[in-house]
Amino acid sequence: MITLESITKRFATFxxxxxxxxxxxxxxxxxxLGPSGSGKTTLLRxxxxxxxxxxxxxxxxxxxxxxxxxxxxxxxxxxQHYALFKHMTVAENVGFGLSVRPRGQLPGKTEIRKRALxxxxxVQLADLGxxxxxxxxxxxxxxxxxxxxxxxxxxLLLLDEPFGAxxxxxxxDLRRWLRTLHEQMGLTSIFVTHDQDEALELADRVAVMxxxxxxxxxxxxxxxxxxxxxxxxxxxxxxxxxxxxxxxxTATFHGQSxxxxxxxxxxxxxxxxxxxxxxxxxxxxxxxxxxxxxxxxRKGGVWRVEGQLAGKAAPIEVDIDSGAPRPQPGxxxxxKIERAQIFSRQAAA
Amino acid sequence: MASLAAPAAIExxxxxFRSPLRWRRGRKAKRPRSIIPGFGLTMGFTLAWLSLIVLxxxxxxxxxxxxxxxxxxxxxxxxxxxxxxxRISFGTALAAALVNGVFGLIIAWVFTRYTFPGRxxxxxxxxxxxxxxxxxAGIALTAIYANNGWLGQYLEPLGITAAYNPIGxxxxxxxxxxxxxVRSVEPVLIDLNVEVEEAALSLGAQPWxxxxxxxxxxxxxxLLTGFALALxxxxxxxxxxxxxAGNMPFESEIAPLLIVTQLEQYNYxxxxxxxxxxxxxxxxxxxxxxxxxxxxxxxxxx
Numbered sequence: 159m160i161t162l163e164s165i166t167k168r169f170a171t172f173x174x175x176x177x178x179x180x181x182x183x184x185x186x187x188x189x190x191l192g193p194s195g196s197g198k199t200t201l202l203r204x205x206x207x208x209x210x211x212x213x214x215x216x217x218x219x220x221x222x223x224x225x226x227x228x229x230x231x232x233x234x235x236x237x238q239h240y241a242l243f244k245h246m247t248v249a250e251n252v253g254f255g256l257s258v259r260p261r262g263q264l265p266g267k268t269e270i271r272k273r274a275l276x277x278x279x280x281v282q283l284a285d286l287g288x289x290x291x292x293x294x295x296x297x298x299x300x301x302x303x304x305x306x307x308x309x310x311x312x313x314l315l316l317l318d319e320p321f322g323a324x325x326x327x328x329x330x331d332l333r334r335w336l337r338t339l340h341e342q343m344g345l346t347s348i349f350v351t352h353d354q355d356e357a358l359e360l361a362d363r364v365a366v367m368x369x370x371x372x373x374x375x376x377x378x379x380x381x382x383x384x385x386x387x388x389x390x391x392x393x394x395x396x397x398x399x400x401x402x403x404x405x406x407x408t409a410t411f412h413g414q415s416x417x418x419x420x421x422x423x424x425x426x427x428x429x430x431x432x433x434x435x436x437x438x439x440x441x442x443x444x445x446x447x448x449x450x451x452x453x454x455x456r457k458g459g460v461w462r463v464e465g466q467l468a469g470k471a472a473p474i475e476v477d478i479d480s481g482a483p484r485p486q487p488g489x490x491x492x493x494k495i496e497r498a499q500i501f502s503r504q505a506a507a
Numbered sequence: 508m509a510s511l512a513a514p515a516a517i518e519x520x521x522x523x524f525r526s527p528l529r530w531r532r533g534r535k536a537k538r539p540r541s542i543i544p545g546f547g548l549t550m551g552f553t554l555a556w557l558s559l560i561v562l563x564x565x566x567x568x569x570x571x572x573x574x575x576x577x578x579x580x581x582x583x584x585x586x587x588x589x590x591x592x593x594r595i596s597f598g599t600a601l602a603a604a605l606v607n608g609v610f611g612l613i614i615a616w617v618f619t620r621y622t623f624p625g626r627x628x629x630x631x632x633x634x635x636x637x638x639x640x641x642x643x644a645g646i647a648l649t650a651i652y653a654n655n656g657w658l659g660q661y662l663e664p665l666g667i668t669a670a671y672n673p674i675g676x677x678x679x680x681x682x683x684x685x686x687x688x689v690r691s692v693e694p695v696l697i698d699l700n701v702e703v704e705e706a707a708l709s710l711g712a713q714p715w716x717x718x719x720x721x722x723x724x725x726x727x728x729x730l731l732t733g734f735a736l737a738l739x740x741x742x743x744x745x746x747x748x749x750x751x752a753g754n755m756p757f758e759s760e761i762a763p764l765l766i767v768t769q770l771e772q773y774n775y776x777x778x779x780x781x782x783x784x785x786x787x788x789x790x791x792x793x794x795x796x797x798x799x800x801x802x803x804x805x806x807x808x809x
Binding site for chain 2: 228242259
């Protein structure tokens with residue numbers, strides 16, 4: 159169990175982390191998700207021991223490691239740009255962590271080589287041990303970096319935007335492969351990403367960060383279906399958001415009732431968020447949102463429709479079953495919101 | 508290569524109206540097409556320039572020496588006095604380059620790794636040995652390191668004579684060679700990826716292991732370049748050395764001075780003979796360093 163207790167970090171006048179509390183369970187795959195500048199990489203570096211907090215504690219299994227250097231923490235760290243040793247072969251890279259062990263624990267040369275080749279086998283690069291990193295593709299380099307981090311048998315694996323420098327196809331393959339690897343090894347892992355798809359696909363739990371605070375921690379499903387704040391709703395997945403007035407459990411937009419909220423919420427100004435797939439097309443009737451189609455294109459199995467809503471500048475994005483004919487620009491559609499999240503107004507954008 | 512195997516018919520078409528140029532076309536086709544034009548022109552300039560500035564003057568040394576006959580050549584070039592001068596020249600240049608290699612690296616490290624007040628000014632000072640007339644450097648160094656000089660007076664009681672002997676020569680060559688090391692290593696140190704060091708630390712390496720296994724191999728080629736430049740400069744240095752050397756034959760007489768001595772006696776053949784030997788040794792050393800460098804570059808697989 160990794161425990162972070164009110165971690166605070168400040169760079170000159172910029173407050174990078176504001177009293178972060180977080181628990182990471184054993185064997186868990188946790189994603190730190192957030193836009194750039196949200197503090198997610200800083201937090202990861204503090205967990206690794208590559209940076210140190212101004213206040214707060216980092217505990218591994220209850221033991222306070224706040225002031226331990228990275229070398230003493232037994233963590234594996236994988237960098238976005240691989241950070242391989244260019245002048246060493248792939249096998250030497252992987253074996254590096256073993257070859258720098260102190261005299262008493264230093265394995266023999268053949269032992270190190272054997273272990274390195276085993277790990278290269280694990281990352282499916284068994285044939286490339288004698289190559290140099292410069293001769294490998296990006297995806298291969300990242301797998302070497304992973305094997306190198308695993309060679310020292312870390313208690314915790316930390317990955318900083320591990321797929322950030324790779325192209326889409328390689329990224330997807332490597333993602334799937336990493337998930338399988340994690341399932342096999344069960345090593346507690348934390349990875350940083352700004353890509354919500356990546357976080358939702360890979361992680362057991364996601365911590366969404368913004369401006370140095372954790373907005374929400376939860377399973378990908380919780381994060382997507384029940385965002386706690388407007389920011390999370392906005393950042394994870396596509397979202398339409400409308401300024402509404404709550405009157406007796408009903409959300410009204412420009413005087414028109416558009417969504418009947420089940421459950422109690424404070425009266426007054428609020429923000430209503432709904433996903434593109436949370437709507438159905440209705441016959442022109444009450445309780446609907448009338449939009450004028452400005453564009454429609456195929457997005458996988460649905461039509462993604464961009465429409466203008468009177469009284470709102472940003473276009474509304476909705477998905478419509480592609481069994482129906484493609485909506486034409488200028489066409490009017492009446493949308494019925496089936497599912498929505500309501501946030502109090504101070505969080506509204 | 509594919510274009511070489513072009514069907515004969517196409518080759519024939521060209522033949523019809525360009526037959527006198529056919530051999531040229533064949534040759535052109537061998538070269539992979541570059542998107543940057545001007546290979547012919549720039550290569551021509553390069554060859555002409557190298558010939559005028561380097562090859563022709565140097566080959567004159569060979570020609571002149573060849574005209575001497577072996578006996579006369581050996582008598583001057585391998586006289587005991589000349590051999591002592593080579594030893595002093597190359598020995599001091601090597602010692603100075605080695606000293607510079609260590610301290611130049613430290614200086615470059617400090618300038619690139621840390622910020623401190625006056626860093627830019629110190630950094631600018633490094634280039635002064637490039638700009639200063641060498642004679643000025645020589646006189647200044649002599650004044651400081653002579654037995655009654657500023658620093659020399661403290662060294663003398665310790666039994667160290669720092670002027671008018673090979674130590675003095677080495678001091679002058681250290682002064683002259685320092686910028687070569689610092690300026691070669693600095694850009695590489697700046698470009699060094701911090702993440703690579705962090706990766707090594709996270710794998711449990713001690714700081715000295717990070718330096719020895721990660722940083723040093725990365726800056727090694729640049730350090731070698733700087734070392735070769737400092738060495739070459741040291742071997743050829745004349746102006747700053749003659750003031751501090753004392754110029755005693757067999758003890759502190761450098762080979763360039765011996766050449767000047769020969770010239771003053773209008774013994775041009777003797778001067779070229781010594782020059783030829785120096786040239787040969789220098790070339791062999793630089794070639795060796797280049798080979799080492801090529802080998803270490805090859806290892807990185809770049």
